[in-house]
Amino acid sequence: MNSIKYIIIALIVLTSCKKDKTEPLTEGGYSNGILVLNEGLFQLNNSTLSWVNLSTQDVTTDLFLSVNNRPLGDTGNDMLLYGGKIYITVTGSSTVEVIDRNTLKSIKQISFNYNNQAQEPRNVVSHKGKVFVSSFDGYVSAIDTTSLQITKRIKVGRNPEGLCVSNNSLYVANSGGLDYGNVDTTVFEINLNTLMVVDTFVVGDNPGAVIADNYNNIYVVKRGDHGANPSELVRINTSDKSVVNLGIPATSFTMVDNQLYISHYNYTTSSSSVAVYDCASQAMINSSFISNQDISTLYGITPFKSDQFICFDAMNYTNSGYLRFFNLSGQLTNSINVGLNPNSIIHYE
Amino acid sequence: MMLFIPFFIFSQKDTTTFEEVTIKGNHFKANQHSTLSQEDIQQLAPHDLGTLLQYVNGVTIKNYGGIGGMKTLSHRGLGGEHTQLVIDGVPINDPQNGQNNLGNIQPNNLEEVKVSHQNENSLVPVSSLIKGSSIHLRTFDQQFSPNLLSVRSSITLGSFGQQEAFVALKNGGQKTFLSLTGGLRSYKGNYPYRLSYGNETKEVLRRNNALNDYYLSIGGGFKWHNHKAHHVLKVSAKTSAVDQELPGAVIFYNDMAQETLKTQNTNTGINYSLISKNFSLKAFGQYAHRFLHYHDPTFLNQEGFIDNRYTTNSIIGGVHTRYRLNNFIFHVGNDLGYDMLLSSRDLGNPTRYTNTAMLKTKYQMKYFSAEVSVFAQSFLDRNNIQSHRNDYHKFHPQLAVFTSDQLFENLQLFAWYKPSSRAPSFNELYYSQVGNKTLTPEESSQVDVGFKYFKKINKFEFSVNGNIFKNEVRNKILALPTQNLFVWSIQNIGKVDVFGSDIHIATQYKINNDWSINLQTGMSYQKVVDISNSNSPTYKHQIAYTPALTGNATISANYKNIGLHATGLYIGERYSLNENILSNRLDPYMTFDVSANYAIKLKTKHTLKLHAGIKNIGNASYNFIRYYVMPGRNYFIKLSYEFN
Numbered sequence: 004m005n006s007i008k009y010i011i012i013a014l015i016v017l018t019s020c021k022k023d024k025t026e027p028l029t030e031g032g033y034s035n036g037i038l039v040l041n042e043g044l045f046q047l048n049n050s051t052l053s054w055v056n057l058s059t060q061d062v063t064t065d066l067f068l069s070v071n072n073r074p075l076g077d078t079g080n081d082m083l084l085y086g087g088k089i090y091i092t093v094t095g096s097s098t099v100e101v102i103d104r105n106t107l108k109s110i111k112q113i114s115f116n117y118n119n120q121a122q123e124p125r126n127v128v129s130h131k132g133k134v135f136v137s138s139f140d141g142y143v144s145a146i147d148t149t150s151l152q153i154t155k156r157i158k159v160g161r162n163p164e165g166l167c168v169s170n171n172s173l174y175v176a177n178s179g180g181l182d183y184g185n186v187d188t189t190v191f192e193i194n195l196n197t198l199m200v201v202d203t204f205v206v207g208d209n210p211g212a213v214i215a216d217n218y219n220n221i222y223v224v225k226r227g228d229h230g231a232n233p234s235e236l237v238r239i240n241t242s243d244k245s246v247v248n249l250g251i252p253a254t255s256f257t258m259v260d261n262q263l264y265i266s267h268y269n270y271t272t273s274s275s276s277v278a279v280y281d282c283a284s285q286a287m288i289n290s291s292f293i294s295n296q297d298i299s300t301l302y303g304i305t306p307f308k309s310d311q312f313i314c315f316d317a318m319n320y321t322n323s324g325y326l327r328f329f330n331l332s333g334q335l336t337n338s339i340n341v342g343l344n345p346n347s348i349i350h351y352e
Numbered sequence: 353m354m355l356f357i358p359f360f361i362f363s364q365k366d367t368t369t370f371e372e373v374t375i376k377g378n379h380f381k382a383n384q385h386s387t388l389s390q391e392d393i394q395q396l397a398p399h400d401l402g403t404l405l406q407y408v409n410g411v412t413i414k415n416y417g418g419i420g421g422m423k424t425l426s427h428r429g430l431g432g433e434h435t436q437l438v439i440d441g442v443p444i445n446d447p448q449n450g451q452n453n454l455g456n457i458q459p460n461n462l463e464e465v466k467v468s469h470q471n472e473n474s475l476v477p478v479s480s481l482i483k484g485s486s487i488h489l490r491t492f493d494q495q496f497s498p499n500l501l502s503v504r505s506s507i508t509l510g511s512f513g514q515q516e517a518f519v520a521l522k523n524g525g526q527k528t529f530l531s532l533t534g535g536l537r538s539y540k541g542n543y544p545y546r547l548s549y550g551n552e553t554k555e556v557l558r559r560n561n562a563l564n565d566y567y568l569s570i571g572g573g574f575k576w577h578n579h580k581a582h583h584v585l586k587v588s589a590k591t592s593a594v595d596q597e598l599p600g601a602v603i604f605y606n607d608m609a610q611e612t613l614k615t616q617n618t619n620t621g622i623n624y625s626l627i628s629k630n631f632s633l634k635a636f637g638q639y640a641h642r643f644l645h646y647h648d649p650t651f652l653n654q655e656g657f658i659d660n661r662y663t664t665n666s667i668i669g670g671v672h673t674r675y676r677l678n679n680f681i682f683h684v685g686n687d688l689g690y691d692m693l694l695s696s697r698d699l700g701n702p703t704r705y706t707n708t709a710m711l712k713t714k715y716q717m718k719y720f721s722a723e724v725s726v727f728a729q730s731f732l733d734r735n736n737i738q739s740h741r742n743d744y745h746k747f748h749p750q751l752a753v754f755t756s757d758q759l760f761e762n763l764q765l766f767a768w769y770k771p772s773s774r775a776p777s778f779n780e781l782y783y784s785q786v787g788n789k790t791l792t793p794e795e796s797s798q799v800d801v802g803f804k805y806f807k808k809i810n811k812f813e814f815s816v817n818g819n820i821f822k823n824e825v826r827n828k829i830l831a832l833p834t835q836n837l838f839v840w841s842i843q844n845i846g847k848v849d850v851f852g853s854d855i856h857i858a859t860q861y862k863i864n865n866d867w868s869i870n871l872q873t874g875m876s877y878q879k880v881v882d883i884s885n886s887n888s889p890t891y892k893h894q895i896a897y898t899p900a901l902t903g904n905a906t907i908s909a910n911y912k913n914i915g916l917h918a919t920g921l922y923i924g925e926r927y928s929l930n931e932n933i934l935s936n937r938l939d940p941y942m943t944f945d946v947s948a949n950y951a952i953k954l955k956t957k958h959t960l961k962l963h964a965g966i967k968n969i970g971n972a973s974y975n976f977i978r979y980y981v982m983p984g985r986n987y988f989i990k991l992s993y994e995f996n
Contacts, residue, residue: 044833046601047928047978049935064935072550076604096605114605120650121606139652161654181653183785184698229785229839320833322889322931342935 032105037307038066038089038349039326040082041342045095050079052107053341055326062341067100070107075100082347085129086148089349092136097121099136101151104349111151115144128166128173130195135173137163143175145198155198161187165223169215169241171195176210176223190223190239204246206237212255214263216282222263224253229270236265236280251278251287255303257312262288264312266304275301277314277333289333297335298327303346311336315345386410386817386856387466393459395908395917397947397965397988399514401465402454405487406921407904408467409856409874410819413454414897415976418983419514419539420563420596423455427467427485429823429850429880429898430796433774434484436477440494440588442621442636443477447691447704448644448664450777456594456615457489458567460506460518461533464490469800470752470768475625475634475672478685478710482727482748482772484796493531493571494586497524503995511986513540513562531571539563545981546973547602558981560609561599567592581628589620601979614645630676637669662695672710683712683725691778699782700737706730706775712750719759723752731775731793735782738789746773746793764804771797776829780842788842791829798823813860823850828884845884848895852878866912873905882930890930897977899924899940913951917965920944928978941974943967947988957996964989 035057043049052075054063067075077095084090084104091100099113115122115138123139133154136144139162145155160177167174172192179187186209192202207225214222221239225248236253239246252267263280277292293314302317307328316325316338324345328337386408388396398404402423406413414432416422424432432451437444446452468476469485480486492504501523508516520533541561547554569590576583598611621638641663648658670687689706693699712725731744752768776791802819828846833839854876862868880898882890894900901924908917921943927936947965954960964987971985 044929046603048602048604051935068550072552074549074604077606093605095603097608098605112605116606116608119608121608123652141652162652179654181651185654318889321929323933323935343929 033351036351039341039345040079040347042079042344042346048077050075051342055339071109081126083127084349090127090134092124092127094123097123099124125164126166130168137166157198159191160189164211165213167213167215174213174221176213178209180209204239214258216261257305259306264304266301268301292333317344390463393462398459400455401457409854410876416980421455422453424451428821429878430484434796436480436483436486438480438486439489440491442638443479448778461491463492477670477687479687479708482708484772492520493533493569496529497522499524499996506992508990510988512543527575529573533569536566543983560597563596565594584625586623591618602981610650611648616643633673635671640666660697664693666691679716681714685710693778698784700735702735702778702782705732721754725750729773744793762806767801769799786840791844794829795826811862815858818855820853847884849883850880868910871907875903877901893930893932896930897926899926915949918946941972943972944969959994961992
């Protein structure tokens with residue numbers, strides 16, 4: 004209840020960015036299943052990992068706790084598999100948990116405290132032996148994946164969130180979402196050799212998720228003000244530096260074969276939709292990929308295997324959520340009940 | 353959400369004895385109250401009003417921490433906004449939050465606390481009669497005294513840096529009194545708590561949890577009589593300030609909270625009563641000023657901090673008259689209040705007129721008495737950031753039937769029906785992003801059937817009180833995440849069904865002149881379920897933070913000047929969210945307190961009393977609200993001096 008601090012916050016969407024390819028599986032205890040990060044709710048310390056056994060459909064809850072004998076913490080916002088390690092940004096606890104992919108044992112808990120102030124890490128992306136973490140205090144931190152030390156803090160805009168890598172550049176969405184009424188509007192480009200900010204794109208109010216295609220485009224969700232200024236898709240062309248609002252309603256997205264799957268939850272009408280946008284032709288292929296009936300509160304979409312998608316159903320954010328499986332024709336094929344507010348998965352083959 | 357602090361006002365009560373004699377006649381003496389006497393209050397040695405009210409049946413205190421921690425009330429499944437706090441006969445409201453933080457009302461000057469569920473004959477403000485229930489506090493500050501000088505004073509020391517000093521002086525007489533009361537409280541609040549990490553348990557110290565406060569009040573009264581009518585006039589002026597750190601919920605791996613809250617309350621009031629055989633009248637007026645300052649020096653916005661200030665000004669006045677004609681008693685009353693809020697946030701400049709009018713008739717027959725009343729509630733809200741807001745007017749009929757002593761000796765049966773509305777608070781309406789200007793008032797109704805039994809056999813007294821109740825809340829005002837996890841909004845969507853019962857047993861056995869034993873115990877069961885939407889996963893689930901089962905027991909033994917006391921409190925399982933699943937479940941807990949006191953009569957009328965005790969003697973590690981950890985075993989010692 005004392006969450007006045009957090010109630011005020013105007014932001015956050017699941018960011019699915021262009022991450023390094025999911026690695027092939029090695030031998031380990033976990034296979035043929037899905038590791039799910041459940042975000043939980045602010046101030047309840049109930050962010051958890053669930054394991055979905057795909058052969059039995061059984062779900063093991065609170066896996067981080069049972070493996071590591073301590074809880075994950077408060078508000079796990081993003082999860083990335085890279086180099087045999089899993090990186091989880093835990094915003095409320097202000098930590099990045101680094102765990103072993105095969106055992107899920109914690110390798111290191113990196114505290115994101117600076118001057119005794121919580122930095123609140125948000126999103127994570129990898130590039131050439133480093134992972135980059137955006138944090139609400141206005142920085143992107145580079146972490147060496149061998150030493151697991153923060154090697155550099157790069158000053159960016161206000162309350163950065165989404166990150167993605169394209170052509171040796173790191174793109175950072177500066178939301179400024181903690182300044183309600185005076186949000187940030189920019190995406191910064193950081194040169195990955197020099198780790199310096201080299202360019203700024205003005206995309207609109209409160210940018211969140213970012214993702215890259217193979218045609219020198221970066222797509223950004225500018226979330227607007229949750230009112231008259233709607234949450235829409237904006238395209239940055241990194242060659243000619245142009246910025247275009249595509250006018251497509253969006254809250255988050257994922258990229259498969261240069262096709263952008265855009266999820267949108269309209270909270271006024273409580274309706275969920277997924278649109279498919281072709282990045283090569285820059286044309287909408289399908290504006291209603293799934294049926295609104297199949298989902299209560301769409302919280303994001305991610306590809307699964309080569310022929311499926313998983314939509315995260317947050318069930319009004321206060322009830323335990325579901326993974327909703329869809330085939331390529333957008334039909335619901337399966338639903339699995341997981342933890343509170345599922346937002347990321349890692350598939351173990 | 354943050355709450356603010358009320359403060360004390362003034363009133364009358366010493367005429368109540370007179371009223372009861374006049375009015376009740378041969379009707380049953382027991383009122384529809386649960387009462388804590390001055391003795392009960394002293395034995396429980398509560399930190400604040402919230403801690404004290406845990407021992408009243410049917411009241412659930414949502415407890416956000418030790419001393420200074422916010423405490424709000426829920427009564428029979430209705431939110432705290434449905435309960436009216438009345439201090440010395442004057443209603444205390446917090447229009448910004450809708451309910452009072454009971455953690456900031458100190459108990460040193462309390463002489464009586466009663467929770468009233470049902471309409472009664474006494475001339476209390478009608479705005480408290482329309483509410484689901486009301487809590488009436490009577491303080492030392494506002495009572496007449498025949499003594500030239502009365503003194504109440506105490507010094508308390510306790511664990512975790514608790515230091516309290518209190519002094520109250522009263523100059524009394526046949527017709528007047530003048531009182532001066534002041535107190536200081538200071539608390540470090542650095543108590544240890546246990547965090548269970550899977551199989552491991554870690555002991556951590558609570559930090560950013562200190563508190564300092566003071567209060568000061570002056571009161572005065574004058575009474576006179578002529579032509580069979582008694583007149584009483586009382587005035588008061590009070591001020592208080594609380595300066596506290598806000599530790600918030602325990603967040604794993606992030607113990608860096610630095611938020612603070614300062615509150616200042618000042619108010620002044622006047623209260624007039626006229627009592628005669630057939631006609632009585634009471635009128636009151638009050639002006640209250642509240643200032644609140646919230647500061648978070650670590651917020652990650654552009655400025656790097658949050659600094660919010662709020663000022664609320666409230667004026668309330670009311671009249672309640674009673675006229676007796678043969679077997680009828682007629683009541684007419686009206687309260688009118690005006691509230692306005694100014695702030696450093698973009699809440700606009702909200703104002704509200706609240707009017708409550710009442711007409712009531714009571715008819716007393718030989719075996720029964722019946723009451724029929726009609727209330728009219730109006731809320732007129734305006735705000736410069738809202739072009740138009742509908743006024744709200746609603747009529748609420750109330751019914752009650754009681755049996756008299758003539759029908760069953762020592763036993764009273766009763767039944768009542770009581771609907772009510774509560775307005776959305778200014779925060780619920782206008783708080784940026786969260787607030788919702790389209791909210792309508794939340795409506796509740798209560799049906800209660802109960803009994804009271806009282807028996808005295810020689811030196812043994814025994815009373816039982818039981819109720820079965822069926823309540824409903826419509827248009828329940830709920831805060832829910834909407835756009836995403838972080839953007840919450842207040843909505844009128846909930847519907848809640850409440851079914852429950854409670855029983856309270858009290859016995860007193862005076863063995864001889866030296867020995868006496870008191871035992872009381874209460875239990876309450878309430879099924880408070882969400883019936884908003886049959887397709888929701890939470891349909892018919894117990895709503896969050898509403899334990900189905902609660903219980904308490906108190907035993908005290910007195911031998912001459914020595915008293916020994918033990919209390920136990922049980923809070924059943926509850927859920928942190930409305931979905932009743934294992935991961936949301938909070939364990940039941942039990943806490944026990946023991947204490948002993950020794951009184952020394954120094955000279956005539958001079959009493960020195962030493963009271964020492966152990967709270968949570970079992971060192972239970974518990975929290976009512978998830979991660980708002982409560983202190984383990986702790987100690988206190990209190991030295992009081994009283995004169996007259």
